[in-house]
Amino acid sequence: MRAGEAYPVEVGCGLDVGALAAAALEVGDCALLTDSTVGPLYAGRVRRSLRAAGWRVLETVEVPAGEGSKSLAVYGEVLRRLARAGLMRDGALFALGGGVVGDLGGFVAASYMRGISLVMLPTTLLAMVDSSVGGKTGLDLPEGKNLVGAFLQPRLVAADLGFLESLPRRELSMGLAEVVKMGLLAGGRLFGALQRLAEALAGDAGALEELVLLSVSFKAGVVAEDERERGRRAILNYGHTVGHGLEAASGYGLAHGEAVAAGMVAEALLSRRVFGTDLVGLHERLLREAGLPVRVRGLEAAEVLGAMRRDKKRRGGEHRFVLLREVGRPVWGVEVGEEEALSAVEAVLEAA
Template identity: 50%
Template sequence: MSAVHELRVELGARGYPIRIGRGLLGDAAALRALVPGQHALVVTDAHVAPHYLATVQAALSEKNVKALVLPPGEQEKTLARFGEVMAALAAMGASRDATVLALGGGVVGDLAGFAAACWMRGVRFVQLPTTLLAMVDSSVGGKTAVDLPQGKNLVGAFHQPAAVLADTATLDTLPERELRAGLAEVVKYGALGDADFFAWLEAHADALVARDAGALAEAIATSCARKAGIVARDETEQGERMLLNLGHTFGHAIETEQGYGGLLHGEAVAVGMVLAARLSADLGRAPWVDAARLAALLERLGLPTALPPGLSPEALLARMRLDKKALSGELRLVLWRGLGQAEVVDGIDPAAILAVLAD
């Protein structure tokens, strides 16, 4: 096993470790230690299961371990699939000391975590992220949810994992498009609050796309450290944690309007960040040169920076009004003053938003 980065989300008695390194899923003793009770349900999907499910099941062979393999894709993050996870827990007779293990990307992590939050009013769960996006974002922080046709993540709960075990060897089997989508969330951490990290990403963009192990490990560890610090200061998104939604209000609207079958989440966030930067510049809040620098880095990483064709600006704006940051139907957006200086802004003229969407 290679060197392991050890971090911690500091939430008092509910704090938990984040471990990042190659070969972690092969550490049977470490996996067993994360399942103190007798019942364990591994939730995964049909893309991930052939590669890694047997390894996790073998590590937990002394437990009453069952697996639920779901179809892959954001379109599966539904109340119906949530019901399947609950039914699986019921079928195995899972007690209050059960552990749910989320083996997969952000969809699996969100869905399994929400089920763990609800089963018997909350049981232990462990994040075993296998995508770059999940490693740097969705596995850390305790946001769990499912989607509705009206919008992303509208039904959910804050439920912190007991641990996050990010085996970077799983990135070897990650499709190229998924890797690039995950890099959008990495860029987000530099864009919202760390201009030096953004500059590091510019210098290492080619290495990241080429899957250089050292560059990826550094990017993952830095991203997790940034998120862990923010979550520790604002667990339930009352203030600073909202900044982690840079690009997401636009991005979620795109995903929803496309029926969760168009851009990947990270791709939609990339477009959303560019739109947020352009809106900031349009409003005179930030320099245009920073918006151009953001778009240039995303393009170097192979990510889209413009809206897909055929989307109505008015329809997207309507979707944005259902965003969880909105208050009484009034939009709140994460914009910026420039690289590394994100801020939450209220009272934006809808006409300005429509202008950016229509351009």
């Protein structure tokens, strides 16, 4: 599959990463970036495949697993390791890991020597269906998440479904939150494939392959039309306006996928108010099948609204949402008043 015309996205089991990369870009020097969970499991295998295809792996940089590695300090350390290893402008960086390694590696590749080639080797479901495709890279600041970044399209994305065998079930659910979102936005075959959510959560390879392939091609299609998020790409934020508010109000104690799940339910409620289509029950059923909560405990609606007001994507006085006119028919930039937004948020909150 190709994302736009720009780069191949390969999905399969037991992919030969070295050979795929040799077909997508010129073989030469490279470095591998991974984290402390994924590295011990898979870095050796990836290095062997790269070397067999003629790549010279100058360095493997292993950062601590977790969001904390999307920091200026870790970013600086990775750049220095690449410089000490002698990686040059014509080198490539292979990012082997979840969204954290992808976002960090992407920003390293965008900035090291003013830009080197990037290959994404996603190892979480979220990274396979979402973060590895689309060209957004980023770091967090103490002042907020993803405040630093650049757009850089990878030269290749190779999603080996075999990596998912070691992924904890909860992390599978986090990826499935985005799959549910894309199914509702896309309609058609991807929406139909959501009937395999429970199988996918149980680790069924066929269900996972179908959902990853359809999700990634949907995301790639949306992004290809609007790489810089000036228009339609905004639909991918479905569930994320309330979701980000919930996440921030919880002090990031709430997992992103869980926040987005409850956020989608709140935004389905708003969709019902604005368009009269009732998709709330459908949302709740799909999210439960994906192992996700549809309500959040212990937060105050006013705090969530406050966090939504501070969100960097908000413009003007009103809250703007992506809403669903029906399955497969999203509308973006819908303005909603404070009172309506508040009641939708209240509806997904439960007392602690």
